Amino acid sequence: MPRHIGADKWIFFSTLLLVVVGLAMVFSSSAITSQEIYKTPYTFVGKQAIWAAGGLVIMLFLMRFDYRRYNTKPFVYGAIALTTLLLVAVYFFPNSHNTHRWIRFGSFFTFQPSELAKLVLILFLSWFLSRRLDRMKDWKHTLLVAASVPSLFILLVVREPDLGTALVLAGITVMMLLLAGIEWRYLLGAAAVSIPPLAALLLLVPWRRARMLTF
Numbered sequence: 001m002p003r004h005i006g007a008d009k010w011i012f013f014s015t016l017l018l019v020v021v022g023l024a025m026v027f028s029s030s031a032i033t034s035q036e037i038y039k040t041p042y043t044f045v046g047k048q049a050i051w052a053a054g055g056l057v058i059m060l061f062l063m064r065f066d067y068r069r070y071n072t073k074p075f076v077y078g079a080i081a082l083t084t085l086l087l088v089a090v091y092f093f094p095n096s097h098n099t100h101r102w103i104r105f106g107s108f109f110t111f112q113p114s115e116l117a118k119l120v121l122i123l124f125l126s127w128f129l130s131r132r133l134d135r136m137k138d139w140k141h142t143l144l145v146a147a148s149v150p151s152l153f154i155l156l157v158v159r160e161p162d163l164g165t166a167l168v169l170a171g172i173t174v175m176m177l178l179l180a181g182i183e184w185r186y187l188l189g190a191a192a193v194s195i196p197p198l199a200a201l202l203l204l205v206p207w208r209r210a211r212m213l214t215f
Contacts (some may be wrong), residue, residue, distance in 0.1 A: 005093060007063050015059070016056075018107065019055075019056070022048075022052070023045060023048060023049055023052060026044060026045045026048045027041070027042075027044075027045040030043075030044035030045060066120040070123065071126075071127050072093060072127075073127075076123055076124055076127045076128075076211070079120045079123060079124070080120060080124060080149055080207065083113060083116050083117050083120045083151065083153070084153075084156070086103065086111075086113035086116065087113045087114065087117065087153065087155065087157065087208070089113070089125070090103055090113060093192050099160055099161060099162065100160050101112065101114065101160045101162055114153075114157045114160070114165045114169075115165075117153045117165075117169060118165075118168065118172060120153075120168065121150055121153060121172055121173065122167055122172060122176065123150065124149050125146060125149075125150075125172075125173065125176040125177075125180075126176065128145065128146055129142075129146060129176060129177070129180040130180075132146075132180075133181060134181060136180060136181045136182050136183070137183065139186065143177075143182070143186060146173075146177065147190075150169060150170070150172075150173040153169055154166045154169050154170060158167065163201055163202075163208065170194075174187060
């Protein structure tokens with residue numbers, strides 16, 4: 001009889017620790033503003049805590065399912081299609097501070113599709129690369145295909161504009177490729193191609209340049 005393998009305790013408790021640290025940082029950065037506006041320092045961190053609690057409940061629920069149920073072509077491609085649709089849909093909702101990052105339904109529900117893109121990107125790359133670990137030198141049928149979905153997500157997120165999240169997506173892609181055994185020369189080539197447009201996005205956009213100089 002096969003032995004049941006439980007959740008990885010290091011990952012589980014690391015996740016809990018990151019949630020707690022995140023809540024502490026939200027409280028630290030929002031307490032004074034919350035006090036001035038709402039006469040209590042706990043408004044923003046309270047809302048964040050509710051979402052954190054909901055996320056932990058969902059995590060505990062999903063831990064009871066075999067991850068291999070999601071490791072199928074229909075599920076992965078369905079998730080990519082849904083995420084792409086949502087990343088495009090944000091442009092049809094009213095902008096906030098000249099950006100299109102949120103899907104809003106009044107003040108009751110807001111959703112940022114780029115957050116879903118992070119999870120779907122990990123799902124896609126882990127599914128795709130795990131089947132091609134012995135073909136990591138095949139740039140045409142492995143690396144080019146592996147880069148297609150991240151490139152699509154990154155371009156849509158940059159267009160919102162949200163360069164910070166786009167860089168996170170790029171970082172996820174690089175890490176997944178490194179774990180799969182990609183050779184450094186391919187990454188260095190990709191970096192050489194990416195540096196000029198990244199420099200342009202940082203230096204030619206006035207508010208980004210001002211933010212860097214202020215920092």
